[in-house]
Amino acid sequence: MSSHDFPFHGTTLTARPSGALWWAEARILTVSDLHFGKSDRHARRSGIMLPPYEIAETLARLEADIAATNPASVICLGDSFDDLAARDAFTPDHLARLTPLMAGRTWIWIEGNHDPGPLDLGGQHKAEYRAGPLSFRHIATADKGEISGHYHPKAAIRTRARTVTRACFLVDAHRVILPAYGTYTGGLRTDDLTLSRLMAPDAQAILTGPSARAFPMPRYLDA
């Protein structure tokens, strides 16, 4: 389990192997796209009943990241709940695990495109948040020094013996895009046209997994 540090807009940030972003100096832990309640929304809308354990699993990983970093602030970068009604899937048991994580910390729910943020869980609700030279929002804008989520990036890295695909952070001079942290979340490959146009030509992809490792971002050719 090793993390990857990188300089960004005058700060040093740490990409954790779990997909969480740690800013040690400010003691801010950022996670994106938790998508709590995804299986509940699925059942409600389509009748398909996925294994109802994704909240427990996502919470378990969040507990581990918080225990390892002891942050002063936690920022959830939007799409924390799969939709507003998915809040109902959050049972008293889940709440009993979330409450101690929030206790004694600044907790910020950023609005996403799926949810405006859970209204009754405490913490602060914001469309975006600024701390020092950095801004935090759900979807990337033209702003510089920006941390965002939304795209669920994943990268396919060609090694000498096989191609390995994993969820990843995307980093260039002006923006960081976080991988999705939620358990039931798919990914968008970095050689998709949208991501290739969004990120600068020298962008890096930092892969999650047992260790966080940086590679040049695989891109759509001549995007």
Next chain:
Amino acid sequence: MVRPVPQPPTLPPALSDWFGTRGWSLHPHQQEMLNRAGAPALMLVAPTGGGKTLAGFLPSLAELADGTHEGLHTLYVSPLKALAADIKRNLRTPVEEAGLPIRIEDRTGDTSATRKKAQRADPPHILLTTPESLALLVSYEDAPRMFAGLQRVIVDEIHALAESKRGDQLMLALARLQTLRPDLRRVGLSATVEDPAGMAAQLARHPDPCEIVFADPGPRPDIRMLETAEAPPWAGGGAAYAIPAVLDEVRRHKTTLIFHNTRAQAEIFFHNLWLANDDDLPIGIHHGSLDRAQRERVEAAMVRGDLRAIVCTGSLDLGIDWGDVDLVIQIGAPKNVKRLIQRIGRANHRYNAPSKALLVPANRFEIVECKAALEAAYENDLDGDPPGPGPRDVLCQHILITACAGPFDADTLYAEVTSVGRYRSLSRPDFDACLDFCATGGYALRAYDKWQRLVERDGLWHQRDPRAARRIRMNIGTIQDTDTLKVRFRGRGGKPLGEIEEGFAATLTPGDTFLIGGQVVRYEGLRELTVEVTRRADKKPKIATFMGTKFATSTQLSHRILRMFGQDDWPELPGHTRDWLALQRKVSRLPEPGRLLLESFPHDGRAQLVAYGFAGRNAMQTLGLLLTKRMEEMGLAPMGFVATDYAVLIWGLDAVTDPTPLFDLEALENGLDRWLAGNAVMKRTFRASATIAGLIERRFPGSEKTGRQATFSSDILYDTLLKYDPDHLLMQITRDEAMRGLVDFDRIREMCLRVGDRIDHVTLDRVTPLAAPLFLEPGRVPVSGLANERLLAEEADRILTDAGLAPTPGKPQWRVGW
């Protein structure tokens, strides 16, 4: 109970006159089918080209000739929709020319929505369809009305269906029809099979008997190996060496079908054939990954007789009558003798004329295999495994289908299901577990009380939300087409080229070139989940293959081959193949009964290990799982394995120097459950079963436009269940199914004990003759552990070194110039 014995129907005069004007008379088995038309269950076993399908229809034509029957009379089910369309054409000719008042229509995935609607309101006398379309019909509320007059159901090519989940789905649908129409008669048409009685038992309503009619098997097929001046290579599936000889054969015949075992091989062969086709012979390619418009163009050209040859895969299998095919060429060894015989039934599609086929082994090992297969074919030594119990994932889908048609009673449905041969021993608790899965998800954590799919009211099970029926109907079927991505030329409105498997797409990085539809293209990137490519003039693609399907192979063949290896010399084989075997004996050894040969050598930048067990594919697959477990524990970083009937090939980052600890029985068994649960075979099986059982949707309303977040890997669902709900129904089904493709640990233990220290470990510096063909086997199982981490670390270091930024020891730091 005494059944009135129906009079043997005679041919209606109009039809026998029509036969008479053409100088035709009925074959004995066709007459016999007429004579026994009243049997509740009747199966005909006849070779391809024996007028089998007509034999099935004759009683229907006789019963319908007087024009008094109202509504649907006969339902015909075939495994291929192309076959349904073909039969429609062939059956309408005699009916129309004899002036019989019989309406015949087909109904498949290709039939228009308007046509389908009209068929439900006013069904034809004879409806030709597929198992999936029938399952869909059964799911409609108006099914009882549509099937009101139904007398007979004919299942064509039942041998092809009986071994698959499509067959199970069909038999469950027939049980439904039988409840609607208790006097429904079932007819099965089969090619030659090894166990006709077993197949008949699947056709009949359990425990009813099933009568069997055997046709004269006809003359022996004329199958030979193609002799070429050029020697085949040691390895490779392309058979490029045989291109000139194959072109000669195409020139000499009217129409040639060139079969391949995989789509990738078909693509490569077609590409090479085209480069060598100096006479510009009209040759087409046909396989399931091509764009539908392109496939239909080829089919139409074939029917018109415009093509001299078609390079194809199983998509053209199963006795479709294309008219003038006078030669079948099989490229690559026929992995299964039965399949070979059924395929060559295609050439010279006339009864009493021997079918003509040429085998083109792609490499020297395949020459040995072909030799063994030819011997087996001549001795009528057909292969196949006895069927197991009916799969529960198909049952789950059937329960959902039943619910779509209206509220149902669980007791009645259970009785209906157990009238299907393969489900006869399904226990009530097992049935109830499937029902609970469909209703509530069946999880230990009862999370979906509010959103149950099915709810019980007044003793009947109802859908909670009847609108969900549409989604269930969209996902009917058990065919495991792998997930695919569309391929098109770059830019908005680019021309569609076909589809590639998602697993193959995942290995592509922008700039890679590959073959599709016979042309070389370059991967540019993705746009909205579509693979965008540009055309390349290259002769050789960089990525040679996309994945193929793994065929069920046969253990008989492997025993024959091991026997051949024991000979001192092989005068029956071509000289180059004798030399090749002699070379194997010289540089390494030939496998022997009672010993285990292991070879270690470097190849392709990886360390390779081959174990020649000759114990059948299931045992070899299990051995692969066990050995990679030990190799991972020993830090050798295994990356994957592939099993054949004969051997398992394992590749990884570090070489095995001492095989003894690999076979340490205690260490093998320790932690085995965890290793088995986490492996790719299990995850692959889970994906298939979860899709059939309705947990994963392949299609949903508006699915073409959905974004990335809608799809996530089924592996995540599997891992979550393994951690939180390991005894869930789908996990049980997955274990059952996966274990059918594996063997018990006990058998491996026995093998280890039997072999004892008679392990021959040969270390070499290069691939051996016998190992070479293994490198192109489909069905590779990846092992993702230590190796992935080491490879990523290496690659990251390499990039740093290339950039002149050697990693600082201890903690690598990425320095970016901003």
